[in-house]
Amino acid sequence: MSELRYDPIQGRWVIIATDRSRRPHDLLMNHRPAHKVRFCPFCPGNEARTPPEIVALSGSDPTGGGARGWQVRIVPNKYPALSVEGNLERSGKGLYDFMRGVGAHEVVIDSPDHEADFASLPVDHLTMLLGAYQDRQRDLYRDRRLQYVLVFKNHGAEAGATLPHPHSQIIATPIIPRTVVVELQQAQAHYQQKRRCLFCDVLNEELDRDERIVKASEHFVVFAPYASRFPFELMIIPRQHAHLMSSASPVAMKDLAACLRDACRRIKQLLDDPAYNIVFHTAPNTQAFDTPGHYWHTLPEDYHWHVEILPRLTRIAGFENGTDFYINPTAPESAAHYLRELPGGD
Amino acid sequence: MSELRYDPIQGRWVIIATDRSRRPHDLLMNHRPAHKVRFCPFCPGNEARTPPEIVALSGSDPTGGGARGWQVRIVPNKYPALSVEGNLERSGKGLYDFMRGVGAHEVVIDSPDHEADFASLPVDHLTMLLGAYQDRQRDLYRDRRLQYVLVFKNHGAEAGATLPHPHSQIIATPIIPRTVVVELQQAQAHYQQKRRCLFCDVLNEELDRDERIVKASEHFVVFAPYASRFPFELMIIPRQHAHLMSSASPVAMKDLAACLRDACRRIKQLLDDPAYNIVFHTAPNTQAFDTPGHYWHTLPEDYHWHVEILPRLTRIAGFENGTDFYINPTAPESAAHYLRELPGGD
Numbered sequence: 001m002s003e004l005r006y007d008p009i010q011g012r013w014v015i016i017a018t019d020r021s022r023r024p025h026d027l028l029m030n031h032r033p034a035h036k037v038r039f040c041p042f043c044p045g046n047e048a049r050t051p052p053e054i055v056a057l058s059g060s061d062p063t064g065g066g067a068r069g070w071q072v073r074i075v076p077n078k079y080p081a082l083s084v085e086g087n088l089e090r091s092g093k094g095l096y097d098f099m100r101g102v103g104a105h106e107v108v109i110d111s112p113d114h115e116a117d118f119a120s121l122p123v124d125h126l127t128m129l130l131g132a133y134q135d136r137q138r139d140l141y142r143d144r145r146l147q148y149v150l151v152f153k154n155h156g157a158e159a160g161a162t163l164p165h166p167h168s169q170i171i172a173t174p175i176i177p178r179t180v181v182v183e184l185q186q187a188q189a190h191y192q193q194k195r196r197c198l199f200c201d202v203l204n205e206e207l208d209r210d211e212r213i214v215k216a217s218e219h220f221v222v223f224a225p226y227a228s229r230f231p232f233e234l235m236i237i238p239r240q241h242a243h244l245m246s247s248a249s250p251v252a253m254k255d256l257a258a259c260l261r262d263a264c265r266r267i268k269q270l271l272d273d274p275a276y277n278i279v280f281h282t283a284p285n286t287q288a289f290d291t292p293g294h295y296w297h298t299l300p301e302d303y304h305w306h307v308e309i310l311p312r313l314t315r316i317a318g319f320e321n322g323t324d325f326y327i328n329p330t331a332p333e334s335a336a337h338y339l340r341e342l343p344g345g346d
Numbered sequence: 347m348s349e350l351r352y353d354p355i356q357g358r359w360v361i362i363a364t365d366r367s368r369r370p371h372d373l374l375m376n377h378r379p380a381h382k383v384r385f386c387p388f389c390p391g392n393e394a395r396t397p398p399e400i401v402a403l404s405g406s407d408p409t410g411g412g413a414r415g416w417q418v419r420i421v422p423n424k425y426p427a428l429s430v431e432g433n434l435e436r437s438g439k440g441l442y443d444f445m446r447g448v449g450a451h452e453v454v455i456d457s458p459d460h461e462a463d464f465a466s467l468p469v470d471h472l473t474m475l476l477g478a479y480q481d482r483q484r485d486l487y488r489d490r491r492l493q494y495v496l497v498f499k500n501h502g503a504e505a506g507a508t509l510p511h512p513h514s515q516i517i518a519t520p521i522i523p524r525t526v527v528v529e530l531q532q533a534q535a536h537y538q539q540k541r542r543c544l545f546c547d548v549l550n551e552e553l554d555r556d557e558r559i560v561k562a563s564e565h566f567v568v569f570a571p572y573a574s575r576f577p578f579e580l581m582i583i584p585r586q587h588a589h590l591m592s593s594a595s596p597v598a599m600k601d602l603a604a605c606l607r608d609a610c611r612r613i614k615q616l617l618d619d620p621a622y623n624i625v626f627h628t629a630p631n632t633q634a635f636d637t638p639g640h641y642w643h644t645l646p647e648d649y650h651w652h653v654e655i656l657p658r659l660t661r662i663a664g665f666e667n668g669t670d671f672y673i674n675p676t677a678p679e680s681a682a683h684y685l686r687e688l689p690g691g692d
Contacts, residue, residue, distance in 0.1 A: 007573035008544060010525070011532050014573040015673045024616050024684055027577055027659045027676065081673045095551040096572050152664035160663025169665070177669030179356070186357050198354060205441040226442050227353035227360040231373055270370050279668030310667055313373045317506025318498035319515070321656055322625030323523030324670075327361045327427045330373065338370055 002081055002101030004174065012178050015101060017081050042073075042165035044112045050075040054106060055135070059128050071125060072132050073109040074170075080105035081171065088145065088174055104140055104172040108132065108151075109165065116166050117155065118264040118278070126257035127250070129168075133280065134246040134253070136170050141246075141285045146172040148180060148284050151245075156275025159312045168278075176284045183281070188302050199304030203237050212336040215262055219255040222263050224332035224339075231314060231330035232271065232339070234263055236307040243283035243303040256307070263309055266339045275312040281305060348427060348447030350520065358524050361427050361447060388419075388511035390458045396421040400452060401481070405474050417471060418478050419455040420516075426451035427517065434491065434520055450486055450518040454478065454497075455511065462512050463501065464610040464624070472603035473596070475514075479626060480592040480599070482516050487592075487631040492518040494526060494630050497591075502621025505658045514624075522630045529627070534648050545650030548572075549583050558682040561608055565601040568609050570678035570685075577660060577676035578617060578685070580609055582653040589629035589649040602653070609655055612685045621658040627651060 002017040041049040052075070059071035082103030090099045110129055111121055118126065133151045140149045153168040154160040161167075176184070190198035206212055206223045214234060215222040222236045236259055242248060248256070260278075267276065283303040320326050348363040387395040398421070405417035428449030436445045456475055457467055464472065479497045486495045499514040500506040507513075522530070536544035552558055552569045560580060561568040568582045582605055588594060594602070606624075613622065629649040666672050 005573035007571065008536070009529055009532055009548065009571075010573075011528055012573070013671065014575055015671070016573070016677055017673055017675045018677045023680075024578075028618055028620075094555065095547055150665065150669055152668050154663045158661070160661040171665055173671065177671040179668065179670040182357055183355055186355055190354070201441055202355065209440065225353065225355075227351035227356075227358070227362070229360055232370075272374055274374075277664030277667050279664055281668070308668065310664075315504070315506040316662055317500045318623030318625050318656075319496065319517055321623050322498050322525065322627070322654065323496055324525040325359065325361070325519065325523040327363055329363045331362055331364045334369075 001083060001086065004099045004101055006097035008095060008097075013175050015081050017101070040114055040163065040165050042107075042109045042163060042167060043114055044070070047073075050107075051078055052076075055132060057128055057132060059125065071112065072129050074132060074136065075107050075109070077105040077107050077169070082173065084143075099174065102145055102174050104146065104149075104170065106136065106170040108136075108168040108170060110153075110168060111166055114165050117268075118153075118166075118260055119268045121166075121261065123254065123257045123261060126261055127254045130253045130257055130260075131250065133168075133170070134248070137244075137246045137282060140170070140172045141287060143172070144285070144288045145174055146285055147288045148173045148176050149282065150177070151280040151282075153278040154275075155278070156273075156312070159275035159277050161275075180281065180284065184284070184302055187304070191301050197241055197301055197304050199237060199306065200241055203239065211333050214266070214336050214339045215259060217255050217259055219252045220259045222259050224336040226332060228328055228332045228335070229326040230310050230312070231328060232267060232311045232335045233328075233332070234267075234309040234339075236260065236263065236309070238305065241301075241304055243300045243305060245280055245282040245305040248305075260307070263339075266342050267309070267311060269342055270338055271311060271313065277308075277310045277312070279308045279310070281308065347429060347432060350445045350447055352443035354441060354443075359521050363427050363447070386460055386509065386511050388453075388455045388509060388513060389460055390416070393419075396453075397424055398422075401478060403474055403478060405471065416458065418457070418475050420478060420482065421453050421455070423451040423453050423515070428519065430489075445520065448491055448520050450492065450495075450516065452482065452516040454482075454514040454516060456499075456514060457512055460511050463614070464499075464512075464606055465614045467512075467607065469600065469603045469607055472607055473600045476599045476603055476606075477596065479514075479516070480594070483590075483592045483628060486516070486518045487633060489518070490631070490634045491520055492631055493634045494519045494522045495628070496523070497626040499624040500621075501624070502619075502658070505621035505623050507621075526627065526630065530630070530648055533650070537647050543587055543647055543650050545583060545652065546587055549585065557679050560612070560682050560685045561605060563601050563605055565598045566605045568605050570682040572678060574674055574678045574681070575672040576656050576658070577674060578613060578657045578681045579674075579678070580613075580655040580685075582606065582609065582655070584651065587647075587650055589646045589651060591626055591628040591651040594651075606653065609685075612688050613655070613657060615688055616684055617657065617659065623654075623656045623658070625654045625656070627654065 004013050006013050055074040056070040057072040058069045082101045082105050084104050088099045088102050137149045140146055149172045151170050187198040212224045220236055225235050282305045350359050352359050401420040402416040403418040404415045428447045428451050430450055432446055434445045434448050483495045486492055495518045497516050533544040558570040566582050571581050628651045
């Protein structure tokens with residue numbers, strides 16, 4: 001089982017996946033370009049090669065997804081970074097803090113089609129996929145040990161994808177990750193001072209200025225953030241304030257599916273199908289903190305769920321790794337301009 | 347001139363290097379594997395192809411370094427992320443905060459030898475190089491606009507090195523980068539509670555446990571941190587408490603040179619010359635904050651300078667980019683064991 005270790009200098013938890021504890025040679029194998037893989041464990045017909053499924057959705061076409069007719073399939077990760085069994089066993093080790101790697105790590109097989117991606121999948125299919133994310137978040141948040149659920153996608157080897165078949169991942173963690181803690185703190189401070197949501201204010205500022213908007217639909221706005229870390233980074237934010245992604249309606253999620261697809265198509269076309277990460281930021285598990293006087297609280301006004309698309313066109317170097325200070329060579333206004341001007345859509 | 351933009355959601359400054367403002371096509375060129383470069387602007391004889399030098403050190407052998415006899419050469423970066431001219435012009439832009447990209451960006455040519463690296467350069471040469479880092483830090487900290495100076499090195503293309511000739515970089519910033527702010531906050535909180543330096547406590551804990559030490563010399567200890575983000579990550583920390591790297595004695599810096607060389611040799615040998623970043627963390631510019639009642643102060647007990655070596659053996663994927671929560675597949679104890687057991691040294 002893996003361990004969670006707290007870095008007292010950086011104030012940050014790290015997962016040490018000691019189970020997979022890699023010898024130097026294994027790491028080098030991992031690091032070199034993969035040979036063409038012939039066998040794909042995520043393709044229809046190979047269902048027995050993954051752990052037993054948690055969910056299989058057949059969509060409107062129960063025969064279109066291969067032998068067993070699935071369109072989206074969710075399975076436990078075969079090499080989980082965190083696992084559901086056991087207790088946290090929070091403890092001190094001298095100066096250091098430790099807990100067991102309790103959590104969940106699931107793989108979402110986005111489609112039976114080995115060649116598909118978010119730019120090519122039909123909107124109805126993506127809507128079903130997003131609905132599956134929502135269901136998993138709701139389900140995992142029933143476990144009060146799990147403080148946070150991140151849904152994310154690595155597209156392309158340089159973004160960390162180890163298998164080419166389109167898939168996403170869900171990791172549920174027993175702590176709130178630092179990035180989300182910072183977002184909560186910033187939003188709470190803003191709300192306490194102004195009685196307005198920070199994210200809503202950012203959204204309104206972007207709509208007013210209209211310099212960095214790529215697309216504005218009925219329910220969502222897609223824009224290049226003012227202080228983007230990466231070239232062509234995009235944020236997709238719901239117009240309607242809500243802290244949990246799982247609370248969004250099916251109609252809104254269908255709109256999000258169309259926005260995501262449109263954004264991925266534009267990025268793919270403009271930038272020659274680059275590697276990218278997509279992360280779905282939702283509020284922490286409020287049920288894990290509902291004890292009166294708990295050190296942490298999350299109110300509906302303290303967070304606003306959103307999606308980030310992070311293309312991997314520049315390398316993260318020593319400056320970024322050593323300071324968390326990013327140098328972005330493309331102005332977000334230019335990025336939005338190039339993406340907006342494309343003859344996008346279907 | 348570049349811009350510094352503040353992300354209100356992440357509470358983090360980002361450098362938007364609008365001067366270099368990359369078109370999509372330029373980014374793709376940057377992204378593809380570099381062709382074998384024949385001309386090297388850092389090799390002896392090509393001095394005219396860099397901006398005029400800030401410093402050139404000839405060391406003990408004034409004829410050994412090519413036409414002009416230099417052994418270490420420091421020049422302004424030809425494509426600086428930040429530049430010394432101008433005023434900060436701090437201003438608000440609606441909801442957002444902005445300042446001009448005032449700072450410094452220098453390139454340190456580590457050696458005239460195109461094939462050298464930290465594992466191969468003699469200890470005396472590395473000592474001279476480290477002395478040059480100290481001199482630049484002292485000099486840049488005379489400018490009270492500059493709150494922080496980071497010295498760092500990208501070794502290998504995957505760590506962000508764009509030219510193969512061995513070089514390091516110095517970036518002076520008008521704000522304290524977030525990673526350093528967090529380290530200062532953690533160390534200050536620890537000191538206020540315990541009247542002891544957090545880094546000294548970590549050092550003592552590591553020496554007591556003796557599970558993660560790679561090497562302990564007279565002045566420094568090299569170890570794999572308890573909560574390492576990356577496989578085979580190392581920290582080198584001076585035994586003597588001091589907040590500024592520039593205050594270390596020549597004798598101590600010679601010892602650091604030997605420790606750095608030894609660590610880089612072990613990593614190179616064990617892991618097949620992987621890409622890595624080295625970052626030199628020192629205290630912020632205390633002179634920039636010496637106004638009474640300034641919102642920030644740094645006392646000598648609030649920081650302990652150190653060096654981090656960050657091998658790039660795993661990819662930073664969506665989980666890490668989306669949460670600042672890292673999964674490390676190699677236990678630091680194993681990393682230290684493998685590195686320690688090598689027949690290191692000369």
